[in-house]
Amino acid sequence: MSLLLWAIVVIVIIVVFGLLLRLLEGVAKIVLTVVLVGLVLAVGAWILVDINDLRQHFYQDDKLFLLDINGELEGAFVLGGDAVPKPIADLGGLRSAYPDLAAVQDGNYKVIVLEWPVVAGALDVPGFSATEKELHAALRSRNPKQLFIDKMVARFDARMLGQITAEADRLYPTDDAFASTIFALLAGEPLRTPDVIFAGLSQGTVRVHPETVTFKIMKVLPEGMSSVLLPSA
Numbered sequence: 727m728s729l730l731l732w733a734i735v736v737i738v739i740i741v742v743f744g745l746l747l748r749l750l751e752g753v754a755k756i757v758l759t760v761v762l763v764g765l766v767l768a769v770g771a772w773i774l775v776d777i778n779d780l781r782q783h784f785y786q787d788d789k790l791f792l793l794d795i796n797g798e799l800e801g802a803f804v805l806g807g808d809a810v811p812k813p814i815a816d817l818g819g820l821r822s823a824y825p826d827l828a829a830v831q832d833g834n835y836k837v838i839v840l841e842w843p844v845v846a847g848a849l850d851v852p853g854f855s856a857t858e859k860e861l862h863a864a865l866r867s868r869n870p871k872q873l874f875i876d877k878m879v880a881r882f883d884a885r886m887l888g889q890i891t892a893e894a895d896r897l898y899p900t901d902d903a904f905a906s907t908i909f910a911l912l913a914g915e916p917l918r919t920p921d922v923i924f925a926g927l928s929q930g931t932v933r934v935h936p937e938t939v940t941f942k943i944m945k946v947l948p949e950g951m952s953s954v955l956l957p958s959a
Contacts, residue, residue: 776938787835792820793865793909795842799824800865801902801909804834811913813906815899827935841931844922845912861908871904 786807793801799821802814814820823829827837848857854877856864864873871894878890898904916922926932927945934941 773939773943776940780938780940783835788833789836789838790830790832790834791909791913792824792830792837792839793842793845793905793913794825794839795862795866797825798866801905803906803910803913805917811910813903813910815903815906817902817906827933831935837935839933839935840913840916840926844916844926844931845909847912847915849908849911851911861912865905865908869901870908871898871901874898874904 788804788806791803791805791811792799799817802817802820803811804814805811820830825839827839831837842862846858846862849855849861854874856873856877860873864870874897875887875890875894878894879887882890894904898907916926923932924944924947927934927941
């Protein structure tokens with residue numbers, strides 16, 4: 727049930743209780759008031775328990791990040807308390823289960839899907855640079871590692887193709903390893919800017935599983951207020 731539907735249900739319940747309070751008197755009115763207060767306290771406690779759980783585990787526990795481009799899984803990494811992304815070198819199993827996020831969770835605290843607009847951008851790191859268009863095309867291709875090889879050949883010498891290919895294979899044993907590494911690098915900036923992630927939740931370009939009540943609330947909070955529920959690490 728969506729948060730909006732929950733809100734409508736709660737409002738309807740409060741209105742009905744309010745009308746009943748006007749009609750009832752004596753003991754019945756007191757009982758109804760107690761029930762209403764209990765309901766409000768129970769909902770509040772439910773939200774607080776979830777917020778506390780997130781504050782204790784969200785930054786410390788392993789989270790599986792997935793890159794979605796046009797509905798296809800094109801990269802993945804795990805991020806835990808050490809804040810060092812661990813790119814996934816074989817996306818076969820994840821791809822076969824995606825988009826069933828429960829099926830790909832595999833013991834991780836959360837699964838977080840970032841769609842391309844959230845991470846889109848160029849890369850300029852020591853030894854490698856590429857435009858947003860080049861990265862997008864590589865990630866959508868069957869052999870994304872070829873982008874690295876082509877860049878290195880252009881930087882050095884075509885006669886070194888064999889050496890460059892061998893070095894690429896050493897650094898990135900699979901094409902998935904390269905794609906997941908690129909995803910981890912691109913995701914660095916938005917993950918350091920929580921408002922980008924919170925905005926993505928509202929826009930549907932970021933998805934979280936399990937999506938507990940705190941994340942449902944974040945979807946409807948005004949911009950900049952979501953950090954009140956889940957402060958930065």
